[in-house]
Amino acid sequence: MRRRVQAPLVNGLLLAAAALTLFPLLWMVSVSLMSPGEASSYPPPLVPERATLGNYRELFGRAGVGRYLVNSVFLAAAVTAVSLVFNVAAGYAFAKLRFAGRDRIFKLLLGALVIPGQVAMVPLFLLLKEMGLVNSYGGVIVPAMAGIFGIFLVRQYALSIPDELLEAARIDGASEFRIFGAIVVPALKPIIVTLAVFTLLGTWNDFMWPLIVLTDKDLYTLPVALASLSREHVQDNELMMAGSVLTTLPVLLVFLALQRYYMQGLLAGSVKG
C-alpha cells in the first residue's frame, strides 16, 4: 500500500532533480541555434524559431575559435600521453619494486596531497619564465607531466598484480622494462584508461593555470578563450552559448563513452583520505 505512494514520489523527485541538472545544458544547445538577439526577449524562448548554425560559423570565422580548439585538443592529448607514461611507471614501482626509501617517499607524496596547487603558482610562473616556457605550450605541459594523484591511483591498482607472475618472468631472464611492457601494462589496462580519462578531462577543463601561463591570445585554450570572449560579448547570448557547447560538449561525450572507467577512478581516488 505505502509502496504505491512512495514509488511515484521517489521517481518524481529524481525526475525533477534530473530536469534541474540537464535543463541548463539542453537550454545551452537550444540557444546556440537561435539567431542573434532572439534569446534576449521576454518571456525567454525555449526553442529557436528557426534553428541556424550561424553562431558556430561566426565563432569559427570572426572569433577564430578553431585555433583555440586545436590548442585545447593538443594540450589535453599531450599532457595525457606524457603523464600516463610517468605516472604508470612510478605507480607500478611504488607498488611492486623495491628501492631505498620507497615507503618514506610515498608517505611524503601522500602528505603533500593536502597542499593546494595554487600555493606553487607564483614560483612556478617565475621558474617557467626562467626556462623560457611562459607563454608556450610547454608552460602547460611541463608542470603536468607527473602528478601525485595519478601515481597513487596506479599504485593502489598495481598492488593486486601477483608477485609470482613477475618473479617467473625474472627467472626466465626478462629485463625489468620487458616485464613492464609485456606483463604490467596489460594487467594495468583498466586503471590506465581511468587515469587517461581523468587527466584528459582535467586538462581540458583546467582554467586558472592556463589563464596565468598563456598570455598570447593565439595560445589560449577553449576555457580561457571563452572567459575572455564572454567578457567582451556580454550581450551576445547566442554566440556565447555556441562557444559553451563547443567547449563542454567534447568532454561530455568522452565521459559518456567511458563513464564506467571515470566512476571507478572517482571512487578509488576518494579513498585517499
Place this chain on the structure above:
Amino acid sequence: MRVDRAAWWFVAPALLVIAVFFFLPVVAAFLISLTDFDIYALADLANLRFVGLGNYLKLLQTPLFWQALGNTLYFVGAGVPLSIAASLGAALLLHSRLTRFKPFFRTALFAPVVTTLVAVAVIWRYLFNTRYGLLNYALGGLGIDPIDWLGDPHWAMPAIILFAVWKNFGYNMIIFLAGLQSIPDELYEAARIDGASIWRQFASVTLPMLSPVVMLVGILTIAGYFQLFAEPYVMTQGGPLQSTVSVLYFMYEEGFKWWNLGSASAVAFVLFLLIFAVTALQLRGKRWIGG
C-alpha cells in the same frame, strides 16, 4: 640487487617532475612571501628585498583581503552544507529500491560535474540575467519579483553558491551512493522487524554507518570550496562592490594583474594554512566524537 637499480628508472622521471615543479615552488612560495617581489624585481632581481613578515602584516591591514576572506568563508560555510545535503539526498533517492532507470538518473545527475566550469558559468550568467533570465521568469510564475542576482551585492554570492552546488553535488553523490551500497541489508531488516519507521531507519542505521564517508566527503569538499576562483572570474569579476572576491581571486589579481608576487605568495600561504587548520580541526573533532 638488480631490481633496485631498475626501480629508480621507473620512479625517477615522475619524482623529478614533482620535485622541481611542485615541491620546489611550494618551498619557494614561502621564501618569496618574505620578500617584496614586485614588477621591478621581475625586471631585475637586484631590486628584491627581504621584508620578513611584512607582507603578512600588510595583508592584515588590507580591507579587501579581509573581505575576500569573509566572502570565501561565506561560500564555504553555506555552500558545503548545501552541497553535501544535495549529494546525500540524491544518493538516497538513487539508492532506493523503488527507483527505476537508475543508470539514466545517475548519469543525468552527475553530468554537471564533468562539464567545463567556464562554459557552464557562462550559461548560468544568462540564467541569472535580471531581465531575460529563466530563473527570474520561473520565480515570476510564483509571484516573486525579479532579483538582480549578479548585480546586487547581497545576491551575488548566493547566486554563485547555487551555481556551485548545481555543478558539484554529483561528485559526492557517487561517493555516498557507494557508501550506501556497502551497508549490509541485514541491518535494515533487523530495524524493520523491530518496527522502525523509514526515518528511524535513516537516523539509526544509515547515518551512523555512513558517518565515516560523510567525514571524508566533508574534508575534501571544504578544501575544494576554499579554492573558489573561476566562478567569480567569469560571472561577476569579483563584483558587485567586491562581494564575490575570493581569496584566490584576490591572490590572482595581486600576483598576476598587479605583479605583487611577494604579497600574492603570502595570500597563497594564508589560504593553505586555513585549509590545513580546518582539516586538522575536523580530524581532531572526529577523534573526539570517537570516530
